[in-house]
Amino acid sequence: GQNIDQPTEMTATEGAIVQINCTYQTSGFNGLFWYQQHAGEAPTFLSYNVLDGLEEKGRFSSFLSRSKGYSYLLLKELQMKDSASYLCASSDSNYQLIWGAGTKLIIKP
Amino acid sequence: ETGVTQTPRHLVMGMTNKKSLKCEQHLGHNAMYWYKQSAKKPLELMFVYNFKEQTENNSVPSRFSPECPNSSHLFLHLHTLQPEDSALYLCASSQEGVESNQPQHFGDGTRLSIL
Numbered sequence: 048g049q050n051i052d053q054p055t056e057m058t059a060t061e062g063a064i065v066q067i068n069c070t071y072q073t074s075g076f077n078g079l080f081w082y083q084q085h086a087g088e089a090p091t092f093l094s095y096n097v098l099d100g101l102e103e104k105g106r107f108s109s110f111l112s113r114s115k116g117y118s119y120l121l122l123k124e125l126q127m128k129d130s131a132s133y134l135c136a137s138s139d140s141n142y143q144l145i146w147g148a149g150t151k152l153i154i155k156p
Numbered sequence: 157e158t159g160v161t162q163t164p165r166h167l168v169m170g171m172t173n174k175k176s177l178k179c180e181q182h183l184g185h186n187a188m189y190w191y192k193q194s195a196k197k198p199l200e201l202m203f204v205y206n207f208k209e210q211t212e213n214n215s216v217p218s219r220f221s222p223e224c225p226n227s228s229h230l231f232l233h234l235h236t237l238q239p240e241d242s243a244l245y246l247c248a249s250s251q252e253g254v255e256s257n258q259p260q261h262f263g264d265g266t267r268l269s270i271l
Binding site for chain 1: 160196197198199201204212246254255257259260261262263264265
């Protein structure tokens with residue numbers, strides 16, 4: 048079956064670094080997406096990885112290992128506004144997104 | 157302004173009512189999606205329209221009926237829903253069709269409560 052696993056909830060301190068992990072098992076693979084969703088708002092696109100390695104975009108970076116079925120989202124210099132849910136989604140052989148349940152990130156002062 | 161607008165934002169209805177959710181995208185995209193989001197569960201893909209043609213129907217009960225009259229508008233018609241259908245319903249769109257694997261742009265959703 049198809050499955051995406053990510054932690055339910057994480058807590059971090061303002062100014063620190065946090066890594067949110069995601070493991071995936073899908074029939075075929077056409078890339079891995081990360082989205083951010085603030086409470087009561089639309090999910091917004093953060094990153095897309097299809098090749099192994101690290102993609103950096105400002106304070107946010109995303110890593111992919113296709114052989115391990117593993118990705119992480121790295122958030123640096125955390126700000127209070129980063130408190131949100133982070134959704135991992137794998138694109139399968141039909142380009143259908145298989146979603147994780149999301150990781151709720153709580154930032155403390 | 158997200159570029160994808162959903163109305164209404166909140167909807168409370170009885171199990172025997174008929175209502176419709178509306179989605180409009182202002183981005184010139186060619187693929188549109190309906191998702192169901194329940195608390196602490198993964199997003200569930202319900203329907204996909206690719207260039208106005210329905211390409212996916214992931215075993216959704218017939219009490220949900222989609223309609224895509226043009227590439228900018230998407231409706232979800234609701235009829236005789238069940239309490240377990242209470243959830244956030246999200247609309248999304250992406251550029252150049254499904255197989256381009258472009259990021260999806262989401263609306264803020266309709267929070268649906270079934271009494």
